[in-house]
Amino acid sequence: MSDRVKGNSPKLESFWMPFTANRQFKASPRMLVAASGMYYTSDDGRQVMDGTAGLWCVNAGHGRRSIAEAVERQLMTLDFAPTFQMGHPTAFDFAERLAAVAPGPAGAKLDRVFFTGSGSESVDTALKIALAYQRAIGQGTRTRLIGRERGYHGVGFGGISVGGILNNRRVYPTLNGTDHLRHTHDLARNAFVKGQPEHGAELADDLERLVALHGAETIAACIVEPVAGSTGVLIPPKGYLERLRDICTRYGILLIFDEVISGFGRLGAPFATDYFGVVPDLVTTAKGLTNGIIPMGAVFASRKVHDGLMHGPEEVIELFHGYTYSGHPVSSAAGIAALSIYEEEGLLTRASDLGDDWATSVHELQGRKNVIDIRTIGLIAGIELASRPGAPGSRAYDVFVDCFQRGLLIRTTGDIIALSPPLIIDREQIASATAILAEAINRAA
Ligand SMILES: Cc1ncc(COP(=O)(O)O)c(C=O)c1O
Numbered sequence: 257m258s259d260r261v262k263g264n265s266p267k268l269e270s271f272w273m274p275f276t277a278n279r280q281f282k283a284s285p286r287m288l289v290a291a292s293g294m295y296y297t298s299d300d301g302r303q304v305m306d307g308t309a310g311l312w313c314v315n316a317g318h319g320r321r322s323i324a325e326a327v328e329r330q331l332m333t334l335d336f337a338p339t340f341q342m343g344h345p346t347a348f349d350f351a352e353r354l355a356a357v358a359p360g361p362a363g364a365k366l367d368r369v370f371f372t373g374s375g376s377e378s379v380d381t382a383l384k385i386a387l388a389y390q391r392a393i394g395q396g397t398r399t400r401l402i403g404r405e406r407g408y409h410g411v412g413f414g415g416i417s418v419g420g421i422l423n424n425r426r427v428y429p430t431l432n433g434t435d436h437l438r439h440t441h442d443l444a445r446n447a448f449v450k451g452q453p454e455h456g457a458e459l460a461d462d463l464e465r466l467v468a469l470h471g472a473e474t475i476a477a478c479i480v481e482p483v484a485g486s487t488g489v490l491i492p493p494k495g496y497l498e499r500l501r502d503i504c505t506r507y508g509i510l511l512i513f514d515e516v517i518s519g520f521g522r523l524g525a526p527f528a529t530d531y532f533g534v535v536p537d538l539v540t541t542a543k544g545l546t547n548g549i550i551p552m553g554a555v556f557a558s559r560k561v562h563d564g565l566m567h568g569p570e571e572v573i574e575l576f577h578g579y580t581y582s583g584h585p586v587s588s589a590a591g592i593a594a595l596s597i598y599e600e601e602g603l604l605t606r607a608s609d610l611g612d613d614w615a616t617s618v619h620e621l622q623g624r625k626n627v628i629d630i631r632t633i634g635l636i637a638g639i640e641l642a643s644r645p646g647a648p649g650s651r652a653y654d655v656f657v658d659c660f661q662r663g664l665l666i667r668t669t670g671d672i673i674a675l676s677p678p679l680i681i682d683r684e685q686i687a688s689a690t691a692i693l694a695e696a697i698n699r700a701a
Pocket of ligand 1: 374375376379411485514515542
């Protein structure tokens with residue numbers, strides 16, 4: 257290991273790392289120093305396959321020259337320009353390009369785009385748009401926001417309020433007037449299923465229960481991840497999202513899909529909205545929007561929602577919301593270049609070609625010791641391990657460290673392993689990733 261990154265070196269102390277056991281990490285750091293295509297290079301010179309597309313974001317793989325060139329060009333032409341009461345062409349161009357591939361069917365696409373700086377900002381933006389819209393159409397009593405248990409919607413106060421992962425909420429106050437649907441995880445009925453599980457559509461009726469409890473006239477919006485990622489890959493049961501859509505429509509509740517991980521090809525369609533054929537009113541995105549290489553997020557809004565706010569005197573700002581970096585020129589340039597790669601290389605649908613091989617390969621782990629469930633959809637997999645008594649999370653952590661040492665980056669949540677490789681992965685790489693994982697699972701028995 258180089259001196260620069262040696263464990264306990266004072267040079268590691270200043271960076272307070274996010275979502276990391278800082279002291280454990282700094283005692284035994286894992287450092288990545290370069291990346292190209294499907295592989296990272298570790299500081300000791302090993303090739304480590306990226307089984308997670310970074311953090312579900314590097315969908316076109318690493319080191320894409322055309323994105324780097326677009327970024328450099330933009331930096332040297334217009335490095336920053338405000339988008340409050342001013343404009344610059346790159347943000348408009350990017351929004352226009354996104355409108356063409358926006359979630360939803362032709363003729364009813366969610367093609368109005370509000371730019372943010374991250375997934376968390378996209379979530380808080382969508383929640384605020386929902387509240388503002390309800391007020392604008394004369395439904396100002398609708399201030400309640402509904403999320404779902406085990407949901408992850410980033411780390412802003414809006415996001416943790418509708419989110420449902422205890423550790424992310426435990427020590428923070430949350431917004432008043434939020435409530436949660438039950439989660440859809442059901443090992444007893446749905447273990448080891450490829451694609452959407454059969455059982456659980458009726459869990460969407462929880463929204464009816466919350467309507468009966470709080471009154472529809474108090475509920476502005478309901479937000480769910482179409483495929484829940486961070487909690488450990490929960491795939492919606494057949495019919496669940498359709499039912500949620502129906503209930504929202506019936507009661508005037510806006511439906512928000514958080515597509516921060518499912519957007520930009522992860523499931524084999526441009527968006528989960530398209531994959532499942534269920535159209536929400538708002539879609540949040542980030543990550544793959546720029547191939548993860550420059551921070552940026554975007555909220556896609558339906559015409560109904562957007563136009564609902566375009567009322568009143570024209571000189572009045574319609575939505576009192578925005579970020580310094582909304583539509584940042586450099587992020588926008590990166591996004592345009594990323595979208596061009598996605599389109600030219602067919603990456604927005606590639607996961608549908610590879611999906612069967614991916615599922616077959618990952619499901620071969622069934623039967624290994626301690627593997628209690630495997631869930632796959634598109635180029636996503638969740639592999640759930642039995643926890644060690646009294647030490648939840650330790651088995652998956654051991655698998656994670658072992659995989660890293662043997663050349664594969666995975667992610668874990670508790671004792672669930674999540675895989676979400678770049679969409680450029682090939683069949684050989686899929687086989688080699690699952691082989692490394694199988695060995696590591698054996699060793700963690
Ligand atoms: C579904 C979902 N929403 C929101 C976020 C937050 O995104 P960010 O970390 O860019 O704020 C994430 C991040 O993983 C996510 O998976």
